[in-house]
Amino acid sequence: MSETKIRLYVDQPLGPGQAVRLSPEQTHYLTGVMRLAVGAQVLLFNGQDGEWRAALVETGRRGAIAVCDQLTRPLAMPPDLWLIFAPIKKARTDFIVEKAVELGVRRILPVQTRHTNSERIRQDRLQAHAVEAAEQCGATWVPEVAELQPLDKLLAPWPADRRLYWCDEAAAGAPAHITGDPGASAILIGPEGGFAETEAKRLRAMPGVTPLSLGPRILRADTAAVAAITLWQAACGDWR
Amino acid sequence: MSETKIRLYVDQPLGPGQAVRLSPEQTHYLTGVMRLAVGAQVLLFNGQDGEWRAALVETGRRGAIAVCDQLTRPLAMPPDLWLIFAPIKKARTDFIVEKAVELGVRRILPVQTRHTNSERIRQDRLQAHAVEAAEQCGATWVPEVAELQPLDKLLAPWPADRRLYWCDEAAAGAPAHITGDPGASAILIGPEGGFAETEAKRLRAMPGVTPLSLGPRILRADTAAVAAITLWQAACGDWR
Numbered sequence: 167m168s169e170t171k172i173r174l175y176v177d178q179p180l181g182p183g184q185a186v187r188l189s190p191e192q193t194h195y196l197t198g199v200m201r202l203a204v205g206a207q208v209l210l211f212n213g214q215d216g217e218w219r220a221a222l223v224e225t226g227r228r229g230a231i232a233v234c235d236q237l238t239r240p241l242a243m244p245p246d247l248w249l250i251f252a253p254i255k256k257a258r259t260d261f262i263v264e265k266a267v268e269l270g271v272r273r274i275l276p277v278q279t280r281h282t283n284s285e286r287i288r289q290d291r292l293q294a295h296a297v298e299a300a301e302q303c304g305a306t307w308v309p310e311v312a313e314l315q316p317l318d319k320l321l322a323p324w325p326a327d328r329r330l331y332w333c334d335e336a337a338a339g340a341p342a343h344i345t346g347d348p349g350a351s352a353i354l355i356g357p358e359g360g361f362a363e364t365e366a367k368r369l370r371a372m373p374g375v376t377p378l379s380l381g382p383r384i385l386r387a388d389t390a391a392v393a394a395i396t397l398w399q400a401a402c403g404d405w406r
Numbered sequence: 407m408s409e410t411k412i413r414l415y416v417d418q419p420l421g422p423g424q425a426v427r428l429s430p431e432q433t434h435y436l437t438g439v440m441r442l443a444v445g446a447q448v449l450l451f452n453g454q455d456g457e458w459r460a461a462l463v464e465t466g467r468r469g470a471i472a473v474c475d476q477l478t479r480p481l482a483m484p485p486d487l488w489l490i491f492a493p494i495k496k497a498r499t500d501f502i503v504e505k506a507v508e509l510g511v512r513r514i515l516p517v518q519t520r521h522t523n524s525e526r527i528r529q530d531r532l533q534a535h536a537v538e539a540a541e542q543c544g545a546t547w548v549p550e551v552a553e554l555q556p557l558d559k560l561l562a563p564w565p566a567d568r569r570l571y572w573c574d575e576a577a578a579g580a581p582a583h584i585t586g587d588p589g590a591s592a593i594l595i596g597p598e599g600g601f602a603e604t605e606a607k608r609l610r611a612m613p614g615v616t617p618l619s620l621g622p623r624i625l626r627a628d629t630a631a632v633a634a635i636t637l638w639q640a641a642c643g644d645w646r
Contacts, residue, residue, distance in 0.1 A: 242622065261501075268629050270621060303623040342645035380636075381510060381645035382482065383543040389508050389632060396620075396633040397640055405582035405621035 172200060173209040173217070173301045175308060180215040184234040185223070193230040196222070208232055211306045216240045243307045244270035245403040246350040248328075250320065251275075251391055252282040252357035258388045262355075263292050265388070267299035267309055269395040270404060274309050275352075277317040281359035287314050317365065324372065328352055331378045332369050333394050335360055335385075340377035344401040351402075353378075353394045355387050412440060413449040413457070413541045415548060420455040424474040425463070433470040436462070448472055451546045456480045483547050484510035485643040486590040488568075490560065491515075491631055492522040492597035498628045502595075503532050505628070507539035507549055509635040510644055514549050515592075517557040521599035527554050557605065564612065568592055571618045572609050573634050575600055575625075580617035584641040591642075593618075593634045595627050 178186050188196070196202045204222050210232065211217040217239040220232035249271045253259045259276075266274050274296065276287050292311045300308045324330065329348040333355050334340070354369075361369070369375050380393050399405040418426050428436070436442045444462050450472065451457040457479040460472035489511045493499045499516075506514050514536065516527050532551045540548045564570065569588040573595050574580070594609075601609070609615050620633050639645040 264626075265629050265632075268623055268625050269633065270623060303625065305623050342640045379645065381639055381643075383508055383510055383545050385508050385543065386504075389505050392505075392629060392632040393509065393636040396636045399621055400582045400637055403621075405619065 171207060171209050171219075172196065172202075173211065173304070175297045175301055176210050176212050178212060180210055180212055180218045180220075180234050182234060182236075184218075186210060186220060186232050186234065188230045188232060190227070190229055193225065193227070196230060197225050207235075209238060210234065211239075211300075213307045214241060217306050239306055241306050242404075244272050244305070244309070245399070247271045247395070247398055247403060248273040248275055248352035249355070249391060249395065250277055250317075250352055251355040251387060252277055252279045252317075253287050253314065254283065254358055254387050258386070259287065259292070260295050261388050262391045263295045263311060264299040265392045266395060267296050267305060268303040269392065270305075270399055271309050271353075271395060273312065275312045275320065276314045277320055278314055279317045279357050279365060280362035282357045283359075289313050318368075321368065321372070324374065325350075326374065328374065330354055330369075330372070330375045331394060331398065332375050333378050333380055333390050334366065334369075336366070340379040342379045342381065342397070344378070344397050347402045348376075351398060353391070353398060355391045355394065358387055411447060411449050411459075412436065412442075413451065413544070415537045415541055416450050416452050418452060420450055420452055420458045420460075420474050422474060422476075424458075426450060426460060426472050426474065427468075428470045428472060430467070430469055433465065433467070436470060437465050447475075449478060450474065451479075451540075453547045454481060457546050479546055481546050482644075484512050484545070484549070485639070487511045487635070487638055487643060488513040488515055488592035489595070489631060489635065490517055490557075490592055491595040491627060492517055492519045492557075493527050493554065494523065494598055494627050498626070499527065499532070500535050501628050502631045503535045503551060504539040505632045506635060507536050507545060508543040509632065510545075510639060511549050511593075511635060513552065515552045515560065516554045517560055518554055519557045519597050520602035520605060521597045523597065523599075529553050558608075561608065561612070564614065565590075566614065568614065570594055570609075570612065570615045571634060571638065572615050573618050573620055573630050574606065574609075576606070580619040582619045582621065582637070584618070584637050587642045588616075591638060593631070593638060595631045595634065598627055 218234040224231040328350040458474040464471040
């Protein structure tokens with residue numbers, strides 16, 4: 167790590183000479199924790215305008231002000247891949263969100279299945295987690311974390327032009343590869359208890375669904391999410 | 407999960423009619439936590455004789471006794487893949503070990519690099535973690551977790567017949583695929599601070615080393631470990 171420049175996500179426009187007011191939390195982090203002073207440089211991104219180098223020009227308690235100087239990286243959106251998963255224990259759900267951002271997905275959709283244990287999620291907390299992961303992994307874009315919704319509802323009007331890779335423990339004989347370029351895609355990871363038979367039946371009957379095998383051992387949901395995104399990214403995403 | 411039979415690793419021979427004394431901890435788990443009584447069935451494996459169904463015949467405090475009844479799965483060793491990684495924070499190191507067992511590797515080798523933060527590991531704790539992961543993921547074999555050793559020492563007599571996939575953040579232009587069947591392999595994941603230039607130079611000069619790209623974003627070491635094992639398993643391991 168030759169350069170340890172701090173990256174911050176901001177919800178404001180970025181551009182040449184643009185002044186940006188950072189939040190009190192970001193200001194505390196920069197000045198209190200990292201001991202930066204006026205003149206120090208940070209990197210800012212907002213998910214739209216790429217990554218900008220900016221210099222601190224004011225560090226008051228109401229929020230530091232940074233002025234954009236130079237575009238350091240253009241916006242690079244991840245490929246059009248959604249991750250759909252049934253929330254599990256808090257730490258592992260956080261982990262799934264973090265990993266999905268690092269590996270590169272465009273949307274993260276928590277769903278409730280028949281066998282999902284967790285009945286609610288803190289969407290705002292997970293979204294903040296996604297922002298933090300983006301700050302750390304060098305992404306210039308932050309995937310949206312959707313509110314929890316029933317799987318049935320998400321599938322009801324499933325878009326015909328989006329391939330759904332279904333990681334099913336029971337899908338023996340399914341390929342462990344993604345071939346060709348499916349275009350817009352989604353990966354569906356089941357809950358720890360597996361899919362209910364009614365859910366499996368419905369998925370098997372849907373036209374755009376491809377089962378994906380993830381080996382002979384039983385993967386935890388968080389492992390399965392990372393493995394499936396990896397296979398997709400290497401086959402047809404931005405890892406190529 | 408139609409069947410929620412408990413799987414336990416034991417360090418004793420298994421075979422038809424074989425009586426096995428379980429540890430006090432396992433006994434407490436079975437009788438105290440899971441409320442099993444004499445007659446209940448469990449699954450046992452020892453990394454050599456496959457998985458056996460066994461019935462509890464005694465549940466005394468000194469350790470329950472289970473008698474093997476039937477072979478439920480033959481031994482299935484994971485393919486000859488080693489995971490080499492620089493330990494990071496405790497929770498993430500635990501995670502790497504857990505995931506490596508689920509995904510399927512034969513050995514787990516923590517190494518000290520120039521930029522490794524963590525100077526010691528609890529090998530016994532990590533090995534216990536590997537056992538637990540094997541119990542939960544249905545593996546019949548438990549990868550050995552080696553003691554921490556310097557990377558230089560591990561590479562000094564690197565076996566000529568083992569391909570080394572080197573996941574290097576700086577390896578721009580390297581393929582994001584593993585092609586062909588390399589046979590015996592190892593995956594090397596760097597520390598969070600990256601490899602030192604002397605280390606990178608040495609790796610670049612070694613004959614059996616192949617750089618592996620894991621996409622345009624910066625992956626944490628634990629994400630990189632899961633992604634790299636996934637690519638190897640899907641290309642030439644037991645996921646095919």
